[in-house]
Amino acid sequence: MKSVAFGQYYPSNSVMHRLDPRVKIVIGIFYIVASFLCKNVLSFALLTVSALVLILVSKIPVKIVLKSIKAIIFIMIFTAILNIFWTKGPEENLILHWNFINIYVDGIYNAVFIAVRIISMIIGTSIFLTYTTTPIELTDGLERLLYPLTFIKVPVHEFAMMMTIALRFIPTIIEETEKIMSAQKARGADFTNGSLSKRAKALIPVLIPLFVSAFRRAGELATAMTCRCYRGGNGRTRLKVLKTTYRDYLALFFIAVFGAAIVLLNIYAPGYTM
Amino acid sequence: MSKITVENVSYVYSGGTPFEMAALNDVSFEIKENCITGIIGHTGSGKSTLVQMFNGLLRPSSGRILLDGRDIWENPKEISSIRYRVGLVMQYPEYQLFEETVEADIAFGPKNMGLSEDEIAERVRESASFVGLSESDLKKSPFDLSGGQKRRAAIAGIMAMRPEVLVLDEPSAGLDPAGKNTIFDGIKKYAESTGSAVVIVSHSMDDMAKYCEDIIVMSHSRVAMKGKRNEIFCRGDELEEIGLGVPQITLLMRLLCEQGVNISQDIYTVDDAEKALSELFGGAR
Structure with a gap:
């Protein structure tokens, strides 16, 4: 059950971990855009290399990265098959014709390209945003990035605080659920056998105590925050002030060069174009 | 006669991952019939993991748990019947209450056992009387009761299944002395009237001394004594x-002894101390 918690943060001390979360969010978005700009063999090759470099730089074990890819393997295969069978190319590219099935070289190219794009995108975003950034850093960064919205009266701080609290309590509530389930199992509750409606009904003894304790916790947290004089974001200073260093500028520079390289390769390189 | 036998049990959390952690390491002991046994140890010494094995909530990574001489995991499909025979009250059990009335909540366990209405009603009354809940308490919502x-009510919910072994994990944690006494008296009553074996997990030496006949001391995932x-309390230095x-x-009593008062050091309860002291002073009041 612990695996459900999406606190996939992988503790380490790589350069990637030490980047400013704001910069990582910006780069993450930029990386997704870049992966959509890729159009031919060379630019996709660069994208693949960049994903491998990211894994190396962030020092995340390949095994763990593969796990996150495993989750989307079905979608990938599905889109690849759709592409192979449904892409129509010029007549001379037809390589297989059987009844109503026509397979073109273009379709195979497209299937491979899209698979590479999805994989790189998943690797890129998960490395920038989940593996190397704690959820708290992430919401901190988001709050700072969205700060300009406060001028049009968007309660950015409040949203960020809500997100932080929600993330903070996911593991706690999972632990609580496990505890309550064990307690009810000790009283003979059965969550695995029986019809669907029976199993749904068996969850009542878990859900009621869970809600009660969630509300209790929320009340206690509110009291504790009030006791420490929390009164929203106005004039609030931070314990950890986000600071950009030369590293962050270097990272931004790299991603800019990377984007430019992809655009250039798209223009000049020969071969099949998507 | 031993009721539960724990044979070379080890347990590893998150086995095969970088977060692997041994919670129990080659633990063996016996829980006797008609006897209150105490398991004592620090936070993190593995006692809560251990008690969850008695009723099959956790399965040992290696080793066996025997109930009346039979491995409880002999037939994994029937593990729920073991849970009726070994009743486990988890830590802070009050958070598991969910029914509309206390009565219905206590009846949850017996109902799952498939007992008849009359039998359930009788067991609810009986276990409520063990723990000192009144008839009017039974009609209330469990959320309107005080913490104690x-x-x-939660403990009565387990007692109502009339388990042959009643296991309680920190039953008195966070209660005032009066609440504590009521609970321990209730447990004692249950043990006496049903003849069940009782296992109490705690880190309070005083509670252990007062209620338990046998004691198992856990330390760093192992049985220390x-x-x-x-036999246990005379090894004060080791403890x-x-x-x-x-x-x-x-x-x-030890401090008195060091000050030159001629009194036995093997005194573990206030009652015994009272006796010894009044003997010392010649019964004079």
Whole structure:
């Protein structure tokens, strides 16, 4: 059950971990855009290399990265098959014709390209945003990035605080659920056998105590925050002030060069174009 | 006669991952019939993991748990029947209450066992009387009870299954002395009237000394000591080494002894201390 918690943060001390979360969010978005700009063999090759470099730089074990890819393997295969069978190319590219099935070289190219794009995108975003950034850093960064919205009266701080609290309590509530389930199992509750409606009904003894304790916790947290004089974001200073260093500028520079390289390769390189 | 036998049990959390952690390491002991056994140890010494094995909530990574001489995992499909025979009250059990009335909540366990209405009603009355819940308490919503009453209602919910072994994990944690006494008295009543074996997990030496005949001391995922109450508490120095110490009253008697008062050091309860002291002073009041 612990695996459900999406606190996939992988503790380490790589350069990637030490980047400013704001910069990582910006780069993450930029990386997704870049992966959509890729159009031919060379630019996709660069994208693949960049994903491998990211894994190396962030020092995340390949095994763990593969796990996150495993989750989307079905979608990938599905889109690849759709592409192979449904892409129509010029007549001379037809390589297989059987009844109503026509397979073109273009379709195979497209299937491979899209698979590479999805994989790189998943690797890129998960490395920038989940593996190397704690959820708290992430919401901190988001709050700072969205700060300009406060001028049009968007309660950015409040949203960020809500997100932080929600993330903070996911593991706690999972632990609580496990505890309550064990307690009810000790009283003979059965969550695995029986019809669907029976199993749904068996969850009542878990859900009621869970809600009660969630509300209790929320009340206690509110009291504790009030006791420490929390009164929203106005004039609030931070314990950890986000600071950009030369590293962050270097990272931004790299991603800019990377984007430019992809655009250039798209223009000049020969071969099949998507 | 041994009721539960724990044979070389080890347990590893998150086995095969970088977060692997041994919670129990080659643990063996016996829980006797008609006897209150105490399991004592620090936070993190593995006692809560251990008790969840008695009723099959956790399965040992290696080793066996025998109930009446039979491995409880002999037939994994029937593990729920083991849970009726070994009743486990988890830590802070008041958070598991969910029904509309206390009565219905206590009846949850017996209902799952498939007992008849009459039998259930009788068992609810009986277990409520063990823990001192009144007829009017039974009609209330469990969420309207006080903390101590909630705890007692939750314990009654397990007692109503009439388990042959009643296991309680920190039953008195966070209660005031009066609440504590009510709970321990209830447990004692249950043990006496049903003849069940009882296992109490705690880190309070005083509670252990007062209620338990056999004591098992856990330290760093292993059994550090096991034996009769006297055998354990006379090893005060070792207990202190583990970081547990002896009951307050024993400590007091020792200090008296050091001051030259001629009194036995093997005194573990306030009643015994009273007796010894009044003997010392010739019964004069």
